[in-house]
Amino acid sequence: MxxxxxxxxxxxxxxxxxxxxxxxxxxxxxxxxxxxxxxxxxxxxxxxxxxxxxxxxxxNSQHNPIHKINSFEEAVLTENQEELTNLLVAYEDSFTITEDNIATLLSFFQENPDSFETIINKLKEEAESYQNGDVPSTSETYATITLEKNGSRWLFFDDYKLVVIPAFIEVFTTDNSVELFIDEEKIDTTVEEGVHEKKYGPFMPGTHVLKALFDNSYASTEEEIEINLFNMDSNSTRQEIEVNVGNFNIVSTFEDEATLFVNDQETDIIINKGSQVVGPFPLSENIEIHLQKEMPWETIISQSEIINDDVQEIRISKVPTISDSEEEKIIQIINDVFLTYTEALNARDVSLLQDHITENMIQTLEEQIEYIEEEIPEYEGTLRKAQYRVDWYQDPEYDEEVEAYVFDIDVMFTYYEPNGNLGRLFKGENDHEYERGVKVFLLYDEQEAEWKIDQFDNRHFFVFEEDPVYELE
Incomplete structure (x- = not known):
């Protein structure tokens, strides 16, 4: 200047x-x-x-898609569930991302590191496409994670999101009344008959456990299937599951009705005489069944049978409603009553006869004492032997008139009567011995819980060597 x-x-x-x-x-x-x-x-x-x-x-650095992918990778490697919950977005709000299903995803990646690497590489390829101005390939893949643009931030930056594409599980089973679970959460119960086929979900990519459980309080069985949902070509996977349950036929010869027991456990299933379909029950567990019938004097139990896949029908044979032990008890009662009855005749004293008898027997004794006093005043008898036709009696039946179970049994009594007799069928082996056939009628007193002899009739019949003999002297 x-x-x-x-x-x-x-x-x-x-x-x-x-x-x-x-x-x-x-x-x-x-x-x-x-x-x-x-x-x-x-x-x-x-x-x-x-x-x-x-x-x-x-x-630009913060909204770089690689930055989001790196955050995702680090969160998986450090098992940061909270961070992953914030990073991941469900496709079209199709399901809720929670720490529970995040845990499923983490567990899958830990057990399948190759799958985790596949996801990371796929996300980086998608990020590179976006950065090059291209749109990544939109091939239909399910049970995966993908990178998507999410509009822009602050007018200058593209925003991105990690989107979880879920998948469904389609369950097919022919089992009836079976509870279905996925990852221990109950999702359904199959119908009582027919085929069950239904789709459930959506679910987070990862390993899921499908369980079918049959439990009818008497027997149970279950089956589990492990399902990997990852990079699927379809939005669902079809899973067939069977726990092998079904019905079977019981043919019963029990009189009236009996209760079904399964593995010694009482059920609420009543089996009537004849053929009856029951179930469903597990057919692969070798389940033991039997019938029980409650009688006032004891419980009657049938022979046990096994049901499994090979059994279509179970036949349950009739069981006597009086067992061998109860039969012995009844025989002892009859022997004691008739021994006392003979003593009462000899003493001409009705009061001696008190136990295991009804008023009918008292009346019969009174009438017979009266007869002896009039017709055979010198009468004296001894009851020496009783032989029972135990294979000939029928099961007790309920008598509406007397309101008790009743039945009868044939007995061949041998008496020693030196001064006249009260009737005979056969001559005995010794002098003054007489054999009398007697049909003894018994009833069960439920109030006193004991068998009682109601009456008896002299009858004509034969006994055989195999019929049991009781020496009474």
């Missing part, structure tokens, strides 16, 4: 002190200074430029 003399305006050299034209002393011109306002404006402008550059660089 040229200097001029302030006084005359003459052009001056820079290194002189006086103007050669007018002789005045040359004064240096002060430097021009910027105003504070201008400086402030310039500073703010610079700050804005720098801030924008920083904002862009940081924002």
């Amino acid at each position: 040229k200097l001029k003399c302030i006084s005359c305006g003459h052009d001056l050299a820079t290194d002189i002190q006086y103007c050669p034209e007018c002789g005045n002393k040359i004064e240096k011109q002060p430097k021009r200074k910027f105003s504070k306002k201008l400086i402030t404006l310039l500073s703010l402008g610079l700050l804005l430029v720098v801030s924008f550059i920083v904002f862009y660089l940081v924002g």
Whole structure:
């Protein structure tokens, strides 16, 4: 810049002190200074430029899809369930992402590191496509995780999200009345008859356990299937599961009705005489069944049978409602009563006969004592032997008239009667021995819980060597 003399305006050299034209002393011109306002404006402008550059660089880094993928990878490796819950988004809100299904995903990746690597590589390929301005391939894949654009942030940056594409499990079974579980959560109960085929879900990618449980309180069985949902071509996988349950036929010759027992446990199933379908029951567990009938005097138990896959029908034979031990008890009662009855005849004393008898027997004894006193005053008898036709009696039946179970049994009594007899069927082996066939009628007194002899008739029948004999003297 040229200097001029302030006084005359003459052009001056820079290194002189006086103007050669007018002789005045040359004064240096002060430097021009910027105003504070201008400086402030310039500073703010610079700050804005720098801030924008920083904002862009940081924002571009934060919204880089690789950054989100790296965060996902680190969260999986560190098993950070909370971070994964925040990072992952369910496809079209099709299901809720929770820590429980995140745990399923983590467990799957831990057990299948190759699958985890596959997902990471796939996500990076999708990120590279977006960064190159391309749209990643949209091939139909289910039970996977994919990278998707999620609009823009702050007008300048593309936003991305990690989207979980779930899958469904289709269950097929022919088992009836079976409870279905997926990952220990009950999802359904199959119908009582027919085929069950239904789709459940959606579910997080990973390993899931399908369980079919049959439990009818008497017997149970279950079957489990492990299902891997990962990179599927279809949105569902069809799983057939069977626990092998079914019905079977019981043919019973029990009179009236009996209760079914399974593995010695009482059921609420009543089996009537004849053929009856029961079930369903597990057919692969070798279940033991039997019938029980509660009689007032004892419980009658049938022979046990085994049901399994090979058995279509079970035949349960009739069991006598009087067991061998109860039969012995009844025989002892009859022997005791008739021994006492004979003593009462000899003593002409009705009061001697008290136990295990009804009023009918008292009346019969009174009538027979009266007969003896009139017709055979010298009568005296001894009951020596009793032979029972135990294979000939029928099971007790309930008599509505007397309101008790009744039955009869044939007994051949041998008496020693030296002074006249009370009738005979056969002559005995010794003098004055007489065999009399007697049909003894018994009833069960439920109030006193004992068998009682109600009456007896003289009958004509034969006994055989195999019929049991009781010596009574």
